[in-house]
Amino acid sequence: MSDVLELQDVSVVREGRALVDQVSWSVKEGERWIILGPNGAGKTTLLNVASSYLYPSKGTATILGETLGTPGTDVFELRPRIGMAGIAMADKLPKRQTVLQTVLTAAYGMTAGWQEEYEDVDEQRARAFLDRLGMSAYLDRRFGTLSEGERKRTLIARALMTDPELLLLDEPAAGLDLGGREDLVRRLGRLARDPIAPSMIMVTHHVEEIAPGFTHVLMIRQGKVLAAGPLELELTSRNLSLCFGLPLVVERVGDRWTAQGLPMS
C-alpha cells in the first residue's frame, strides 16, 4: 500500500509556540483515520497541513507523493486531488448560490460562478453525490438558508465532486442534533466502507461520532501525538484519559464507540 500522507517530524510554530509539535504520522491508501483531541490540541492545524494549505515550519509533509515546499511540487495541481469539508470552506462559499451550484462549482475548482457551461455529466455527478448525502430535496435551496446539518452534508458532497484521493473532514458532526448526527454517521459509515471511496481523515471531539468503517485513530494533545494506530488497539480508556486529561472509560458497543467520565470520588 502506498502512502497517502507522510509527515516526518512536522512542527508548525506560531509566535514561538509549537501548535503541532514533531508529529510523525503516515496514512496508507484505503485507511480511514480519526483525529481525536481536546480543544486547541492542533487537530485543525494538522488537517491544514494535510490539505497543503499550511506548510510545516519544520519537518517534511508528503501528500499523495508530493512533498510540500520542494521544487517539483505544484500545490495547485495537488489541491484538486484533496477534498476538504469544514467550516472554513463553508465561509468561502456564496450564500445565495443554490445547493446544486455549490456542489457543481467544485468540479471547476471555484467557490463561485454560474456563468460557466457545466457539462451534463458533472451535473449528474453533483446530483448523485447530493442524493448519497440525502440532499436531493434541497437542490434549488440557497446555501445560506440551510441548517447546520444540511450545510455539512452539502459540503461533503462538494468535497467528493473532484473525485479526491484523500478526503478531509473537519468536525462534520459538530452542531448537529442527535438525529442529524446519527444520520451523518450512517452516511459516513457507508462512505468509509466503500472500497472505492477515497482515503479519509476525520477530525472529531467525540468517539460517538466515529462511523463504522473507520480504521485508525491519531490522538493529539498540546500538538503532540499521544497515540496512533488501529482503533481497536489505540482507542483505549487509558489513551483517551491521557488525551483529554481526566479519567474516562471508553467502550465499544456493536460497531460504535462511547465514552464517559468516571464518577467523582
Ligand SMILES: Nc1ncnc2c1ncn2[C@@H]1O[C@H](COP(=O)(O)OP(=O)(O)OP(=O)(O)O)[C@@H](O)[C@H]1O
Ligand atoms: N495563526 C495562529 N497563531 C497563533 N496561534 C494559533 C494560530 N492558529 C491557531 N493557533 C492556536 O493553535 C492551537 C491549535 O489550534 P487548532 O485550531 O489546530 O486546534 P484544534 O485541536 O483544532 O482545536 P478545536 O478542537 O478547538 O477546534 C490553539 O491554541 C490555537 O489558538
